[in-house]
Amino acid sequence: ETGVTQSPTHLIKTRGQQVTLRCSxxxxxxxxxxxxxxxxxxxxxxxxYYREEENGRGNFPPRFSGLQFPNYSSELNVxxxxxxxxxxxxxxxxxxxxxxxxxxxxxxxxxxL
Amino acid sequence: SQQGExxxxxxxxxxxxxxxxxxxxxTSINNLQWYRQNSGRGLVHLILIRSNEREKHSGxxxxxxxxxxxxxxxxxTASRAADTAxxxxxxxxxxxxxxxxxFGKGTHLIIQP
Numbered sequence: 001e002t003g004v005t006q007s008p009t010h011l012i013k014t015r016g017q018q019v020t021l022r023c024s025x026x027x028x029x030x031x032x033x034x035x036x037x038x039x040x041x042x043x044x045x046x047x048x049y050y051r052e053e054e055n056g057r058g059n060f061p062p063r064f065s066g067l068q069f070p071n072y073s074s075e076l077n078v079x080x081x082x083x084x085x086x087x088x089x090x091x092x093x094x095x096x097x098x099x100x101x102x103x104x105x106x107x108x109x110x111x112x113l
Numbered sequence: 114s115q116q117g118e119x120x121x122x123x124x125x126x127x128x129x130x131x132x133x134x135x136x137x138x139x140t141s142i143n144n145l146q147w148y149r150q151n152s153g154r155g156l157v158h159l160i161l162i163r164s165n166e167r168e169k170h171s172g173x174x175x176x177x178x179x180x181x182x183x184x185x186x187x188x189x190t191a192s193r194a195a196d197t198a199x200x201x202x203x204x205x206x207x208x209x210x211x212x213x214x215x216f217g218k219g220t221h222l223i224i225q226p
Contacts, residue, residue: 002155033213042201043156045213056212088153099143099205099214104155 002026004093004105012111013081021076021108023091031095032074033102034066037088049074086112119202119220127225132189134220136202137182143205145178146214147187150199159187159200164207189222197224 003026013019025032031050035043045058049068063079072093078085088109092102120135138145144163148156162169162178162185169176175188189196199221203214 002157004155035213035216040218042203042216042218043214045215048213058213090155092156101146101158101161102214103158104148106155107153109153 025093029093
């Protein structure tokens with residue numbers, strides 16, 4: 001158990017819809033990162049939030065956006081869903097902004113039809 | 114994009130044998146980490162090795178790092194059925210900025226009882 005929780009566990013949407021995924025960080029962690037993991041692939045970095053500000057972003061379009069709240073919980077929003085957005089979405093919390101050990105939640109599996 | 118690759122992609126061994134997985138990467142790094150993932154769920158951090166370290170141990174795990182060859186290996190000794198999982202290496206690249214961890218595609222390890 002990493003102390004990181006995500007909701008929902010599974011989600012089915014149709015193309016063009018919008019989705020919000022939620023993450024609760026491990027207590028005391030002020031940094032959260034989101035990753036997308038397609039089937040059979042390793043996770044890919046979407047973005048990172050530190051103290052409620054986005055401070056790093058991977059190669060994902062602007063329709064992927066996020067929020068981090070004062071209690072360090074966070075959201076990942078995806079607009080105009082595409083079929084290729086079907087994946088496991090993982091959030092990870094850490095103590096520091098740099099690439100130290102990250103504590104992953106169980107993930108949300110999103111299916112876009 | 115993926116930073117590098119794990120080798121082999123899949124490995125099946127008998128319980129009690131040792132398992133070795135290799136990872137290659139492309140850029141300069143601050144550290145390299147190994148994670149385990151069971152059945153498409155969240156990732157569990159196993160071990161972190163810094164760029165100025167050559168070898169590290171944790172229980173039945175032994176990790177080596179060769180920065181001149183941009184490669185790392187993970188050795189699991191005296192394997193158990195519970196070690197069946199996918200194993201990923203992840204690098205914290207030293208290019209600066211908060212760009213998260215860069216993962217490989219993983220090695221799927223099966224321990225036969």
